[in-house]
Amino acid sequence: MTRTAQPRLDELSPRAAAAAVRRRLDATELRTFVHSSPAKLIAIGLLLLLLCLAAGIVTASAVSSRQHALDRLLDESEPEANSAQRLYTSLSVADAAAGTAFISGGLEPELVRDRYTQAIGQAAAELVVQSRTGADDPDLPLRTGIATQLPVYTGLIETARANNREGHPVGAAYLSEASNLMQTTMLPNARRLQEHRADAITATQHRHVQPPWAAIVLPIATLGALLTAQLYLARRWRRLLNPGLLLASGTLVILLTWTVAAGAISAVSTMRGRDDGAVPTSELTESRILTQQARAAETLKLVRRDTGGDYDHTYNDAIAQLTTRMAGYPGDAPGSGDVTTARGALDRWQQAHQRMNDALTRGDFPGAGMVAIGPGATGAAAQVDSLDNALRDGISDTRDELRGEISDAARSLDLLSPGALTLSVLAAVFVVAGLWPRLREYR
Template sequence: MEFRAPGQWLRWVRRFAATTPGVLVAVVIGGVLACLLTGLVCAQEASARTARRDAALQHTEPLADAAQRLYVALSSADAAAATAFLSGGIESPSVRAQYQQALADAADALATAAAGAADEPTRQIVARVAADLPAYTGLVETARANNRQGLPVGAAYLREASGLMQKSLLPNAARLTEQRLAAVRADQRAVTGPPWFALILLVLVIGGAVAVSRVLLRRTNRRVNLGLVAAAGAAILALLWFVVATVVAGNAVDGAPHGPTARGENLSQARILAQRARTDETLELITRGDPTESEQAFTADTDRLSATLDRATTADSPARRQLSQWLAGHRAQLDRYNSADYPAALNQAIGDGPDSSARRFTDLDTSLRDGLAATRAELRRQIGGAGTAWFGAAPGTLVLMVFAATGIAAGLWPRLKEFL
């Protein structure tokens, strides 16, 4: 057997590559590899989108909901604690039950958030909330015990508890909510975004089939190669499949300002602002001093609440009407307080009357809660629909590209045999 040096082999390969058989061999090898690589990339891209859909529905969105529920539950607990304090002595069972339910909801949401805390920043936020929550409840119980005995120091303990809530617990819950909502938006973009790498490879395969057909025309004088036509057709079908799936997935999720993603964020923020304003409203009576500072806080929160509702609801929505009614009740409460009629102001704040601030606030909070539940269900349906658009794309495009690779090999093999 004749031995050839590496340089001789290289020169022989270059000479062979310049011949028509060499070109055909290179085309077959390159075309088959390109089709198989493109098929694998397409399958991976499509599978990644269905996987992100599943992750969004099973992990990301539930954690975002838990973070939002944690914030609302903490705000509700603070507002209920202030309402219970205003009751004086032993508060009513309904007010006490509201406070305890809010704490139970916060504990449940915190446990869910802790179970899904995979990154260090999230774990740190959850740990701070978990550490501050017992301290808050301890201060509230101390305030409650002193209030039962008629001791003025109870109000100081309640203000300290509310300060801990406003300065630590709620800001940390807000950061957690922002992180989880950002993760939901990232999953939506991953499911609906165009798979650019796969699309570019498919276009290159189609362009390569056209270029090879021109080369064969010059070298073999054959205008049509059925194998290349079949390969180009399969690649075109795969490209159309991906384009249609991308369009359908993008249309499935409404990313407009009034879509469920933005609407859910606005409704969540509205409910949080309402709870904060309710706390301001009750603390105003607990201090029994100049209401200017607390009134400024209440006005700032309700102004933001009104603007948020403008973005999240229609002009004739029940929530806007209930906000107007609540604000009217608050003005009546403030007028009575400024007139030194504290019992009447107290009754307006926490009474059971149909026009009381407590009743109006409850109506508003119920509307916001129901709106959030409906928006969440709509968001989950849209994410599920976006993922369904990619159903079958992974195996389908892989089969098409394997067929394309087979078509290239089968179409060029007879031409290659002519030179053997």
């Protein structure tokens, strides 16, 4: 077949030449459109695929990181903080018990001796627990300091007891030296260790309540890209909707909603754990320490036959702080019932302390000692035990609340990480399904 020769433009009339130029331009645009559209569709498809998969991977990674942090908080940080609290408390109890035993004179009662021995053993055990954090622990100097000073303290106490049994007055000096070592060096180190462990819990909780911005922004950006692709396809193919891209968009909406909802639930549980667990635990721990400090000052006043008021000042200051803390304890917080019990015991203790001071003022040292360490239900020893036991029970309640909320925060994220990966892969499949019919039109 002979191809008809196309007339030259200069051979045509102006109107015919313009029409020919338009036909040739339309044909060129058509060829450009035909050759370029598959490449554009492939580029769009690859971009959408990458965004969908990236949204799932980033979300899964963020959720896994948060769950790991919560698991570490539950399995390591919280037990370490509880151990540091027990170490701090045990040292305080030991110091108070040592003074109580000394007042008895000669061979102290077995119950009092056992209380001191148990507190020292508990402190030593908690030092072992704290040593598991490793040599790179920044609190190593604090632990080392307490560990090296503990045998020095117990040695001074035993020397004081030996002299006390022999009736040597120097025993009181050894007891005062031991108590001074405990109050000025060992307990401050234990307190800093406990605060550092508690701060680690607070820091983790603070980070967890912050929104996972990457896991939120990237799915939103992917939704924006899917919407833009929808508009492009609608303009090119004169079709309003693309079912595949719509399903991919719906999948991303589910992922985003799930991420925000689960993250919010987890954050709320974490905040409850902080407000109803970590904070009250810290308050009750400090109250228990103040109780033992006041008790140690009370017994040392008897041992030293102090009339200068130095030990009274320590006692009154500790009691004032203790009263303020318990008065400000929320009535709806865990352990509030135990705090109410502790308040009653504190009031009765103060009454017993006043009776002890009255006896000392009369020069009745045996009577003062009986009020301070006697077995009577209205004596100071019974009220201190009641107060300490109530605070200990309150700490147990608040700790259970903290661990329960942390566990709930972790469980609320359990399915989100694998779910995010599954939804992102599903969205990618929908993208392919939505663009494939358009690509087949160019075969």
